[in-house]
Amino acid sequence: xxxxxxxxxxxxxxxxxxxxxxxxxxxxxxxxxxxxxxxxxxxxxxxxxxxxxxxxxxxxxxxxxxxxxxxxxxxxxxxxxxxxxxxxxxxxxxxxxxxxxxxxxxxxxxxxxxxxxxxxxxxxxxxxxxxxxxxxxxxxxxxxxxxxxxxxxxxxxxxxxxxxxxxxxxxxxxxxxxxxxxxxxxxxxxxxxxxxxxxxxxxxxxxxxxxxxxxxxxxxxxxxxxxxxxxxxxxxxxxxxxxxxxxxxxxxxxxxxxxxxxxxxxxxxxxxxxxxxxxxxxxxxxxxxxxxx
Amino acid sequence: xxxxxxxxxxxxxxxxxxxxxxxxxxxxxxxxxxxxxxxxxxxxxxxxxxxxxxxxxxxxxxxxxxxxxxxxxxxxxxxxxxxxxxxxxxxxxxxxxxxxxxxxxxxxxxxxxxxxxxxxxxxxxxxxxxxxxxxxxxxxxxxxxxxxxxxxxxxxxxxxxxxxxxxxxxxxxxxxxxxxxxxxxxxxxxxxxxxxxxxxxxxxxxxxxxxxxxxxxxxxxxxxxxxxxxxxxxxxxxxxxxxxxxxxxxxxxxxxxxxxxxxxxxxxxxxxxxxxxxxxxxxxxxxxxxxxxxxxxxxxxxxxxxxxx
Numbered sequence: 001x002x003x004x005x006x007x008x009x010x011x012x013x014x015x016x017x018x019x020x021x022x023x024x025x026x027x028x029x030x031x032x033x034x035x036x037x038x039x040x041x042x043x044x045x046x047x048x049x050x051x052x053x054x055x056x057x058x059x060x061x062x063x064x065x066x067x068x069x070x071x072x073x074x075x076x077x078x079x080x081x082x083x084x085x086x087x088x089x090x091x092x093x094x095x096x097x098x099x100x101x102x103x104x105x106x107x108x109x110x111x112x113x114x115x116x117x118x119x120x121x122x123x124x125x126x127x128x129x130x131x132x133x134x135x136x137x138x139x140x141x142x143x144x145x146x147x148x149x150x151x152x153x154x155x156x157x158x159x160x161x162x163x164x165x166x167x168x169x170x171x172x173x174x175x176x177x178x179x180x181x182x183x184x185x186x187x188x189x190x191x192x193x194x195x196x197x198x199x200x201x202x203x204x205x206x207x208x209x210x211x212x213x214x215x216x217x218x219x220x221x222x223x224x225x226x227x228x229x230x231x232x233x234x235x236x237x238x239x240x241x242x243x244x245x246x247x248x249x250x251x252x253x254x255x256x257x258x259x260x261x262x263x264x265x266x267x268x269x270x271x272x273x274x275x276x277x278x279x280x281x282x283x284x285x286x287x288x289x290x291x292x293x
Numbered sequence: 294x295x296x297x298x299x300x301x302x303x304x305x306x307x308x309x310x311x312x313x314x315x316x317x318x319x320x321x322x323x324x325x326x327x328x329x330x331x332x333x334x335x336x337x338x339x340x341x342x343x344x345x346x347x348x349x350x351x352x353x354x355x356x357x358x359x360x361x362x363x364x365x366x367x368x369x370x371x372x373x374x375x376x377x378x379x380x381x382x383x384x385x386x387x388x389x390x391x392x393x394x395x396x397x398x399x400x401x402x403x404x405x406x407x408x409x410x411x412x413x414x415x416x417x418x419x420x421x422x423x424x425x426x427x428x429x430x431x432x433x434x435x436x437x438x439x440x441x442x443x444x445x446x447x448x449x450x451x452x453x454x455x456x457x458x459x460x461x462x463x464x465x466x467x468x469x470x471x472x473x474x475x476x477x478x479x480x481x482x483x484x485x486x487x488x489x490x491x492x493x494x495x496x497x498x499x500x501x502x503x504x505x506x507x508x509x510x511x512x513x514x515x516x517x518x519x520x521x522x523x524x525x526x527x528x529x530x531x532x533x534x535x536x537x538x539x540x541x542x543x544x545x546x547x548x549x550x551x552x553x554x555x556x557x558x559x560x561x562x563x564x565x566x567x568x569x570x571x572x573x574x575x576x577x578x579x580x581x582x583x584x585x586x587x588x589x590x591x592x593x594x595x596x597x598x599x600x601x602x
Contacts, residue, residue, distance in 0.1 A: 034406025040398040041416035044475065048418055050442060051430050063440045065448075107328060110321030120318045126326065128589055133333040135529050135585045139557035140574035143567050144339035167332035170325060228423045230536040231554075235562060244425040248540070251429060258433045258440070265426030276421030277414055284484040288522070 048269075054262035062259035077263030081250065086267075089246035096158055096242055097226045100165035104222050105215060107166070108173035113203060115174070116181040117189060127178070130171040142235055149236055156237045164232040169222040176221070176286035180214030181207065183285075213282045220279035221286075224272045243268050337578060343571035350565035363572035372548050373556060373573060377580065380552040383467060384531040390471040391527055392520060395478025402479070403486040413483070420476035428540045431469050432458070436541075462542045462550045469537055474530065478523045485519030486512070518595045525588055532581070553577045 054062045056073040115123045145164070146155070154160045184207060192202045208215075230244040237245065247264055251257075344363055348356035367373055402413050419427070436457040438444040444454035457465040489512060497507050535554045538544055544551035544559065551559070557577065561570035 030404060030406065033401055033404040034409075037398070037401035037404065037406055037409065038412050040401055041412035044398075044419055044472065045415040047427065047431065047435060047442075047472065048422060050434065051427070054430075054434055062434070065440055066445055067442060107325040111325035114318060114320070114322035118318055120322055121315070124593070126322065128593065130329065131592070132585060132589060133329055135532075135581065135588065136333065136337070137554060137557075137574070137577045137581055138533055138535075139554040140340055140578045140581075141333065141336035142557070143343060143561050143571050143574065144336040146561075147339070147343075147567070148336075163332070167329065170329055174325060224421055228425070230425050230539075231533075234539070235558070244423065244536070247423075247425055247429065258430075258437075261426075261429045261433060265423065265430045268426045269422040272421045272423060273418055276418065280414065280417060280480070284480050287481060287526070288484060288519075 048273075051262045052266050054259055055266045057259050057262075059257055059259045062257075062262065077259045078267065080260055081264045081267055084246075084250045086246065089241060089243050092158055092240065093227060093242040096161050096165060097223045100162045100169065100226050101219050101222045103162070103166050104169045104173045105177075105219055107170060108177050108218070109203075109208075109215070111174045112177035112181055113207070116178045117184070117203075117207065118199070127175070130174050134171050138231060142231075146235060156240050158237075158240060160236050161229075161232060161242065164236065165226045165229060168229065168232075169225055172225075173218050173222055176218045177211065177214060179286055179288065180211040180218075180282075184210050214286055217279040217282040218286055220275045221283060224275050224279075227272050340571045340574045340578070343567055344575045346568045346571075348566075348568040350567060356568070359568070363568045364576070366569050367572045367576055372551065373576075375548055376551045376553050376556040377577075379463070379548075379550060380532060380554075382463065383470065383534060383550075383552060384528050387467050387470040387474065387531050388524055388527045390467065391474045391478045392482075392523055394471065394475045395523070396482050396516075396520075398475070399479050399482035399486055402483055413479075417476040417480055419473050420480075424473065424536045425540060427473070428469065428537050432541050436465055458542060459546060462546060466534075466537060466541060466550050469541060470531060470534065473537075474527055477530075478527060481519055481523045481526075482516065485516045489515050521591055521595055525592055528588070 050067070053069075055077055056075070057068065057071055058074050058076070061068050061071045114120050115127055120126065149155045149160050188206060188210075189202070192206050227242075228244065229242070233242050233245045234248075247268060250264060251261060343356075345358060345360060346356040347354075347359040347362065398416060402409060402416070406412075433441065435442050438454040438456040441454075441457075443457065447454050455461065457468075493511050494507055497511055502510075532552075533554055534552060535558065538550055538552060538555045539558075542550040544555045548556075553573070557570050557573045560566050560573060564570075
């Protein structure tokens with residue numbers, strides 16, 4: 001600011017003088033905004049970066065009073081995670097994520113179709129019913145589910161987890177896919193109908209290709225939630241379970257070791273972080289639920 | 294049936310539609326609808342039945358009807374009310390904090406600068422990482438007064454290191470939740486800012502309106518539905534908080550961080566008192582419905598005002 005005001009206003013017309021005075025301050029402002037943006041973003045990311053850093057430290061290094069930035073990296077922590085029976089849980093997690101997400105999409109696409117492209121009567125009410133189920137406290141339903149699962153002999157199986165994850169993600173998926181379908185111009189649908197395309201063909205050859213990016217990001221988000229899910233895993237399964245429960249068991253042996261925690265946490269978060277990064281672009285449009293433009 | 298036909302609806306639902314046609318429309322919806330009703334509504338019904346029974350898995354006695362005894366227990370249980378208060382506090386403070394921080398960062402990230410895409414990607418990452426994993430990491434590497442990052446930072450400033458988890462457990466929990474969910478607010482609010490009416494902003498600038506005026510009289514009204522939607526979605530998620538509590542504080546000390554979800558879990562799966570736990574569930578459900586109805590009205594208000602082609 002001081003440099004701009006002290007600039008000698010030599011031989012320039014008044015208008016240019018204003019322009020000159022304005023430009024540096026505008027420039028300064030945008031530099032500050034950029035710095036602020038980077039600072040804020042890095043601050044949010046800092047705990048994750050710190051986690052990755054600690055995962056390569058030895059336990060004494062990780063427990064030092066001041067954060068150690070220079071150290072000899074070790075892979076011991078990761079080795080420890082794999083030796084603690086990581087793979088059975090990882091395979092369970094992958095099965096639960098893939099099966100539940102596939103079923104969610106298979107159920108949600110026709111439902112979203114019936115709520116947007118060829119809407120049923122009172123489709124708005126149905127839509128709000130779906131979202132209202134996400135507002136109900138999960139704990140209020142867990143006891144009967146536990147009792148029923150015990151009676152059916154499905155406690156501690158992947159089946160019950162898959163069913164619960166479908167229920168957990170289905171409303172979200174229907175809302176997201178519906179909002180992507182809402183964006184398809186009505187003329188495209190009319191043209192297809194005029195061409196005599198059957199409804200099934202219309203769905204398969206016109207709608208699905210158009211909403212494919214949306215479907216992908218919906219599936220990725222459902223996959224992330226399923227991978228991270230802990231409440232049902234803890235209450236309905238024990239030895240046959242997914243990675244969040246592995247992590248809990250892995251750490252309940254003895255003391256809580258920071259470097260080991262960091263390694264396990266990093267390893268378990270890598271797939272979901274990548275999925276989230278891929279999905280971020282169309283995620284926003286889906287999450288707005290077509291509620292606001 | 295007759296009502297649906299006479300209601301003014303899209304052309305597809307013209308009165309000429311036969312019964313068969315209407316079922317054909319509903320067909321694709323039914324699998325998802327039936328599944329959701331079975332999985333979400335049916336258990337609530339059973340919760341209602343269990344809640345009037347004396348049923349403890351630790352005793353050999355079969356479940357028997359005991360009238361409103363579980364509800365009397367619930368209403369007389371100080372911890373239950375405390376857990377409701379905690380739920381409200383945690384949800385409310387975290388939601389507001391996420392929106393304030395998220396909006397601030399969204400305003401910064403809405404400006405073009407080198408590496409903006411990377412900065413944004415880094416900023417939204419906490420929303421995707423596994424909650425159980427990062428909670429355990431925060432517990433030792435961030436909150437520990439001896440070697441945690443917060444302790445180190447306060448010593449750097451010459452302040453005594455705070456033992457967050459024993460002295461300010463609720464604040465610690467809110468910090469963690471705010472960190473995890475701010476990216477979610479950020480995602481939606483950036484989208485809101487990107488759709489801001491540029492001509493109006495430009496006109497205001499020409500008229501000499503400062504950044505604050507522009508923010509207050511153009512951006513805030515424009516962002517309002519986005520902020521409402523964000524608040525609603527955040528509150529919906531935060532009310533259900535479980536893993537963070539279980540692994541950061543285990544609801545303690547002295548139930549100071551126990552929310553409804555965690556208290557029902559303790560009653561049902563630690564004390565195995567299924568009857569009382571179900572009564573907790575019913576009361577929680579009633580309170581939630583009382584809170585959800587206005588929220589749903591708000592959401593449908595957002596719909597009528599803005600969206601929907």
